Structure formats: structure tokens, C-alpha cells
Amino acid sequence: xxxxxxxxxxxxxxxxxxxxLWEFTAGYVIKNPLMLPRFSAVIFSIYALRNVLIADxxxxxxxxxxxxxxxxxxxxxxxxxxxxxxxxxxAIDPIIEILRPIPPLAWIPIAMIWFHLxxxxxxxxxxxxxxxxxxxxxxxxxxxxxxxxxxxxKVLGCISDKKQIKYIAFPYALPSIATGTxxxxxxxxxxxxxxxxxxxxxxxLGYRLFQKFYFLHQMxxxxxxxxxxxxxxxxxxxxxxxxxxxKLFKWKKGIVK
Amino acid sequence: xxxKLEIRNLTKMFSTEEGEMAALEDISIEVTPAEFLCIIGxxxxxxxxLLRMVAGLDHPSSGKIILDGKxxxxxxxxxxxxxxxxxxxxxxxxxxxxxxGLEIKxxxxxxxxxxxxxxxxxxxLQGFENHYPYELSGGMKQRVAIARALATEPAILLMDxxxxxxxxxxxxxxxxELLRIWKRTEKTILFVTHSVDEAVYLADRVAVMSxxxxxxxxxxxxxxxxxxxxxxVEVNEFREKLLMLLSLERSKACISV
Ligand SMILES: Nc1ncnc2c1ncn2[C@@H]1O[C@H](COP(=O)(O)OP(=O)(O)OP(=O)(O)O)[C@@H](O)[C@H]1O
Ligand SMILES: [Mg+2]
Numbered sequence: 001x002x003x004x005x006x007x008x009x010x011x012x013x014x015x016x017x018x019x020x021l022w023e024f025t026a027g028y029v030i031k032n033p034l035m036l037p038r039f040s041a042v043i044f045s046i047y048a049l050r051n052v053l054i055a056d057x058x059x060x061x062x063x064x065x066x067x068x069x070x071x072x073x074x075x076x077x078x079x080x081x082x083x084x085x086x087x088x089x090x091a092i093d094p095i096i097e098i099l100r101p102i103p104p105l106a107w108i109p110i111a112m113i114w115f116h117l118x119x120x121x122x123x124x125x126x127x128x129x130x131x132x133x134x135x136x137x138x139x140x141x142x143x144x145x146x147x148x149x150x151x152x153x154k155v156l157g158c159i160s161d162k163k164q165i166k167y168i169a170f171p172y173a174l175p176s177i178a179t180g181t182x183x184x185x186x187x188x189x190x191x192x193x194x195x196x197x198x199x200x201x202x203x204x205l206g207y208r209l210f211q212k213f214y215f216l217h218q219m220x221x222x223x224x225x226x227x228x229x230x231x232x233x234x235x236x237x238x239x240x241x242x243x244x245x246x247k248l249f250k251w252k253k254g255i256v257k
Numbered sequence: 258x259x260x261k262l263e264i265r266n267l268t269k270m271f272s273t274e275e276g277e278m279a280a281l282e283d284i285s286i287e288v289t290p291a292e293f294l295c296i297i298g299x300x301x302x303x304x305x306x307l308l309r310m311v312a313g314l315d316h317p318s319s320g321k322i323i324l325d326g327k328x329x330x331x332x333x334x335x336x337x338x339x340x341x342x343x344x345x346x347x348x349x350x351x352x353x354x355x356x357x358g359l360e361i362k363x364x365x366x367x368x369x370x371x372x373x374x375x376x377x378x379x380x381x382l383q384g385f386e387n388h389y390p391y392e393l394s395g396g397m398k399q400r401v402a403i404a405r406a407l408a409t410e411p412a413i414l415l416m417d418x419x420x421x422x423x424x425x426x427x428x429x430x431x432x433x434e435l436l437r438i439w440k441r442t443e444k445t446i447l448f449v450t451h452s453v454d455e456a457v458y459l460a461d462r463v464a465v466m467s468x469x470x471x472x473x474x475x476x477x478x479x480x481x482x483x484x485x486x487x488x489x490v491e492v493n494e495f496r497e498k499l500l501m502l503l504s505l506e507r508s509k510a511c512i513s514v
Binding site for chain 1: 312313314331332333334336337338340342344346347348349357358360361362389390391405406409
């Protein structure tokens with residue numbers, strides 16, 4: 001996508017406007033840093049907290065990575081089975097549908113008892129959050145492979161299920177897997193914060209935000225951490241789109257747009 | 258015995274909600290090597306079903322299909338198929354689509370590329386090797402499908418109304434190209450169509466089918482020397498004969514309904 005330079009920078013205008021409005025409202029209307037710290041104060045806090053901030057971000061990314069990797073590793077084989085075989089789908093779907101509506105946070109007590117205060121406890125909550133979006137989108141991809149493509153494959157020598165999955169179903173389902181992963185990453189990141197906040201961890205962005213700064217009512221620090229949470233998620237999403245969606249799915253263009 | 262393909266007393270039943278329905282009844286036909294056989298019949302008479310069974314994608318309820326002295330049991334790259342609907346793998350470029358069958362066979366990178374290039378040239382698509390299917394017109398897509406079916410060097414080429422969804426002019430061009438390819442490669446071709454013009458222009462022999470249940474009404478030798486002129490007197494005579502046969506079938510079908 002090539003936009004003219006003018007359009008490319010369009011997003012900056014409202015962003016700056018909102019920041020100015022925030023600064024002004026906090027400084028001259030509300031005048032109470034506990035209710036709403038000024039933007040400049042928050043930026044200063046980010047700078048002041050830089051060492052612990054980086055450490056906390058890395059810890060949170062570790063939790064996120066553990067959870068996402070596990071979710072991916074568990075969801076993909078299951079999605080292949082459920083999407084490819086009607087019988088596996090029928091057998092497993094009820095279990096999935098019972099577990100899926102349980103909010104990831106409801107698993108916190110179990111996570112604590114199973115994993116105690118390790119990185120795996122937080123990782124587990126993220127796993128629960130990311131697993132279902134990845135699974136659902138992926139098996140839909142495998143399920144919807146057009147029959148004519150599978151038969152074309154058969155006629156060209158893909159006789160075994162293994163070959164049909166590898167050469168036809170998997171490439172066809174990849175965009176759905178990517179969509180599911182992207183949604184799963186979003187949910188997973190929300191779970192990072194929540195999991196750490198509610199004490200499944202003794203470090204990380206969520207832990208510090210809630211257990212330390214909020215506890216002391218240091219609202220400029222709290223908002224600083226909130227901003228970082230948003231920015232990290234934004235970066236993760238952009239990286240994913242850049243490396244996965246734009247590169248891998250040139251062929252999808254004709255179908256989507 | 259000098260038959261490439263022998264279809265013996267082929268019957269196909271489909272079980273539907275209203276019970277068993279005969280789609281094909283007692284079809285027997287012999288095809289000689291390098292013959293161009295067109296199968297013509299009204300919509301729903303079982304042309305696709307017949308071709309699918311020769312390809313090994315469906316199993317006969319009774320009867321036999323014998324190719325080169327061996328009974329057909331399942332799909333194999335020695336029978337190339339071009340489907341009625343578009344069947345290119347959308348995630349593969351033209352080159353990769355044509356290479357597909359060779360890749361499955363385990364042909365090495367370089368040899369694969371050489372063979373694919375040869376067939377891409379044969380269908381007149383050089384320069385489009387790295388295009389994705391969404392960048393191609395309908396006629397070009399079918400050309401790729403033909404090149405892909407030819408690349409594994411099948412003993413016989415099965416074509417199911419391959420030009421059904423392109424405009425009349427492109428259709429004429431594709432027909433000429435197909436004849437050229439047929440002469441160059443000396444393939445045996447089974448070509449399904451419901452266009453009388455197409456059948457008379459292409460075929461050595463036309464098999465006329467009736468509908469419900471589909472059976473063979475008559476085989477007609479088209480002994481007009483090539484290149485044929487679409488508007489010549491002989492061509493018109495055959496056209497009339499075929500049209501008569503078909504309308505006779507239609508009126509019979511109407512009476513029996
Ligand atoms: N899988 C199936 N189950 C039940 N009935 C089927 C099945 N496939 C085809 N039929 C029936 O068999 C008959 C022949 O279908 P077929 O697709 O072979 O027709 P066709 O001659 O190719 O028609 P067209 O020219 O429209 O492509 C039709 O009446 C169709 O309803
Ligand atoms: Mg058909």
C-alpha cells in the first residue's frame with residue numbers, strides 16, 4: 001500500500017490533539033494528579049522508571065511467550081484433526097464448547113495450585129486465553145478447504161491424508177491460522193496483565209501496576225504502565241502483520257479485496 | 258487388444274433422500290490411443306460422474322474401467338484431470354501450480370522447473386510464471402490447469418467442460434490450442450461438453466448421452482479432415498445430426514417424466 005505522504009501522516013494530527021487535550025484538561029481543569037495525571041508527568045515517569053520498566057516488560061513478554069507457544073502447539077494439531085475429520089470434530093466439539101466460555105481469569109486459582117508462583121502459572125492463564133481463538137479459526141480453515149482442490153491434489157498424486165494435509169489443507173488454512181493467532185495474541189496480552197495483577201506472579205507489568213503503584217496511589221506511574229501495555233501490544237501486532245500477513249499472504253489479495 | 262481405455266457395463270447409483278437413484282446405467286465404451294473423444298449430453302446426465310470414475314475419484318456401483326490393461330481403482334497421476342470449476346491452488350504461482358504433480362512425485366527442483374516451463378510455454382503462458390491465480394483471467398486459469406494436468410505426463414487427459422466458463426472468442430482460441438497440444442503430445446483425450454459446436458470442432462468421435470439415468474445413445478464418428486472450418490458444410494451436417502439426437506433424447510425424457 002502506497003499512500004501519498006499527506007495521507008500517511010494523517011493519523012498524527014488527532015493523536016497530537018488528544019494528547020494536548022489530555023495535558024490541558026489534567027493541568028487546568030481537573031488539577032488533581034490522583035484523578036488524572038498530566039501527560040507530561042506520565043512521560044517523565046516512564047523515563048524515571050526506565051530500568052524496572054524494561055525488566056517488567058521482559059518478564060511479561062516471557063509469560064506471554066510461554067502461553068502463546070503452548071496455545072499454538074496444542075491448538076494446531078487439534079485444529080487439523082477437527083477440521084479434517086468430521087468424526088473427531090463431533091467427538092471433541094462439545095468439550096471445547098463447555099470449556100471455551102469459562103473466562104481465563106476463572107482459571108487463576110487452578111493455575112496457582114498447579115504451578116505456584118512460577119512463570120508457568122501466568123503462562124497458563126495466557127495459554128487459556130489464546131488457545132480458543134487460535135483453535136476455532138484454524139479448524140474453520142481446515143474444514144473449509146474446497147473439495148475441488150483436495151480432488152485436484154488426489155489426481156496429481158496426493159493420495160494419503162498426510163500429503164493432502166501438508167500440500168493442500170495446510171497452505172489453504174494458513175491465513176485462518178494467522179487470523180486466529182492474531183486474535184489469540186490480543187486476548188493473550190490482556191490475560192498477561194490480568195494474570196499478573198491478580199497475583200499469579202510476583203513480577204511483570206500487570207503485577208507492578210496493580211500491586212505496587214496502585215497500592216501506593218502513584219497514578220502517574222499507573223498510567224505510565226498502562227501506556228506501555230498498549231504500546232507493546234501495538235508493536236507485537238504490527239510486527240506480526242509485517243512478518244506474517246504481508247509477506248505470506250500475497251495470494252490472498254484477490255480473495256479478500 | 259488395442260484399446261487405451263475400456264469402460265465396461267458401468268453403472269453408478271447414488272443414494273439420495275428419495276432412495277437409490279441411477280446416475281449412469283450400463284455404459285460401455287472403448288477409446289483407442291491418441292483418440293479425441295467428446296462426451297456430450299444434457300445437464301445432469303452424468304458426464305461429470307463418468308469422468309470422475311475414470312479419474313478414480315468415485316467408485317462404480319458395478320462394471321469396470323480398464324486403462325492400459327489395468328483396472329482403475331483410485332486416483333493416480335497417470336490420469337490428468339481438468340475440472341469443470343476453477344481448481345488452481347490460489348497460494349501457488351503459475352509455475353508452482355504446474356510443478357505440483359512433479360513435486361509430489363519427488364522430482365528434483367531443477368528438472369521440475371524445466372518440465373514446468375516446457376508446459377507453460379506449450380499453453381502460451383510464458384512470462385506469467387510468477388503470477389498468482391487471482392491475477393489471471395478465466396481462460397488463462399484453465400490453460401494453467403491444462404499445463405498442470407499435462408506436466409505429470411498422464412496416459413490420458415480427462416477434461417470436464419474446461420471452457421464452459423470463458424467467453425466465446427476465448428473458447429475458440431482455447432479449442433485451437435488444445436488441438437495443437439493434442440497433436441504435439443499425442444494424448445488420449447476424454448472431453449466433456451454440452452456444446453454441439455465444440456464437440457464437432459474437436460472430436461474424432463462424439464458419444465451422445467441421454468439423461469436420467471444417463472446412458473450412451475450413440476457414438477458418432479466425425480470424419481472431417483483437420484484443420485476444420487467452423488462454418489463448412491460438413492461441420493454443419495454433423496452439427497445438425499447431433500442436435501437431432503439430443504432433441505430426440507430430450508423429448509423422450511419429457512414423455513417419461
Ligand atoms: N454425490 C452425489 N450424490 C447424489 N447425487 C449425485 C451426486 N453427484 C451427482 N449426482 C447426481 O447425478 C446426476 C449426474 O450428475 P453430473 O454432475 O455427473 O451431471 P453432468 O452431466 O456433469 O451435468 P452438468 O452438465 O450440469 O455438469 C445428477 O442428477 C446429480 O444430481
Ligand atoms: Mg458436470
